Amino acid sequence: MSNRGDRGKPVAGHGPGPDELIVPGSLGEALQLLRHHSDIGIWGGGTWWLQQSPEVRTGRRILALHAVRELRRVVRTGHHVEIGATVPAGRLLGAGRRFLPAVALDAIRRVGPPPVRNVATLGGAVAIPETILPVTAALQLIDTSVELRRQGNSRWVSMGQFRDPSGTLRIAPGEVVTRLRIPLRTWTHWMIHTYGAPYPAGRPSLTLVGAASMDKTGIDEFRFALLVDGRRQIRLREAETDLVGRAVPLTERDRRTIIASLEDNPIFGSDLDDLGRWRASNGLRNFLLRLE
Ligand SMILES: Cc1cc2nc3c(=O)[nH]c(=O)nc-3n(C[C@H](O)[C@H](O)[C@H](O)COP(=O)(O)OP(=O)(O)OC[C@H]3O[C@@H](n4cnc5c(N)ncnc54)[C@H](O)[C@@H]3O)c2cc1C
Numbered sequence: 143m144s145n146r147g148d149r150g151k152p153v154a155g156h157g158p159g160p161d162e163l164i165v166p167g168s169l170g171e172a173l174q175l176l177r178h179h180s181d182i183g184i185w186g187g188g189t190w191w192l193q194q195s196p197e198v199r200t201g202r203r204i205l206a207l208h209a210v211r212e213l214r215r216v217v218r219t220g221h222h223v224e225i226g227a228t229v230p231a232g233r234l235l236g237a238g239r240r241f242l243p244a245v246a247l248d249a250i251r252r253v254g255p256p257p258v259r260n261v262a263t264l265g266g267a268v269a270i271p272e273t274i275l276p277v278t279a280a281l282q283l284i285d286t287s288v289e290l291r292r293q294g295n296s297r298w299v300s301m302g303q304f305r306d307p308s309g310t311l312r313i314a315p316g317e318v319v320t321r322l323r324i325p326l327r328t329w330t331h332w333m334i335h336t337y338g339a340p341y342p343a344g345r346p347s348l349t350l351v352g353a354a355s356m357d358k359t360g361i362d363e364f365r366f367a368l369l370v371d372g373r374r375q376i377r378l379r380e381a382e383t384d385l386v387g388r389a390v391p392l393t394e395r396d397r398r399t400i401i402a403s404l405e406d407n408p409i410f411g412s413d414l415d416d417l418g419r420w421r422a423s424n425g426l427r428n429f430l431l432r433l434e
Contacts, residue, residue: 164182181203187263273343273373276340288321288322347369356390
């Protein structure tokens with residue numbers, strides 16, 4: 143989009159189609175517009191939109207959220223931090239450095255190179271319909287939830303519930319992502335590793351994400367997930383629960399049992415080639431070896 147509307151005013155677009163950019167000045171105004179035009183495109187930072195072919199944008203009405211002040215706030219409480227949907231990822235790397243979990247900062251850094259992440263918003267990153275970005279997989283692993291609002295209604299959903307098992311967003315007509323809530327807890331160990339290009343969507347890629355916290359007796363919490371081609375995810379829930387309370391270092395037998403739970407997952411067998419399978423098993427093994 144090359145045009146920018148005055149706050150609250152629709153403007154006629156340039157270019158080949160009758161597109162229109164609307165810039166509400168308040169959340170109430172945005173929700174009201176969404177109620178009456180639920181097919182409207184939502185523009186957070188716009189970095190995804192700008193990569194789309196003109197056909198995707200042409201003829202569409204776009205609702206740009208940059209002037210909605212309520213969506214640009216970051217609020218920290220005792221147990222979590224709530225981040226407005228249009229807070230740029232780059233701003234969080236500066237302002238959030240003192241309090242965000244290190245694994246969250248590491249994930250946010252991967253939203254793209256500095257020129258992209260200084261504009262891209264967290265709301266936009268988690269709400270791309272076509273793909274699940276590594277940042278989303280990592281935030282999901284550490285129990286981030288998303289606030290969805292439409293006129294007269296608001297709800298919080300865990301990021302795991304925000305998409306169905308096939309990766310499709312569960313967002314109702316007229317709804318918009320307004321906040322993300324990240325629990326403030328310390329993860330003593332974490333890993334985020336992407337093979338291949340996570341972006342643009344549709345290219346082969348594999349992301350491994352792991353997080354663990356240790357206490358004096360051993361493993362207090364353990365999480366591990368795989369994101370395949372930005373679409374399908376594997377989560378080792380049973381193995382994660384089994385590991386809690388185990389002393390470290392783990393025995394080789396324990397490590398083999400956990401790796402087998404990954405390799406038994408149907409997605410592991412069907413969606414990864416030999417190299418992908420090796421990378422996934424080896425990545426998990428290395429992460430388990432680091433726990434001490
Ligand atoms: C040059 C370039 C390099 C990149 N490199 C990487 C990379 O290395 N790794 C990586 O992971 N990603 C990369 N990306 C992708 C980038 O992370 C995403 O484009 C970005 O996160 C999207 O955020 P945005 O705010 O710009 O979203 P937008 O473009 O505004 O929107 C993205 C989608 O989310 C929807 N949306 C936006 N805000 C909301 C909301 N509040 N509620 C509901 N729906 C909403 C939009 O309608 C749209 O469908 C790159 C992008 C570019 C352009």
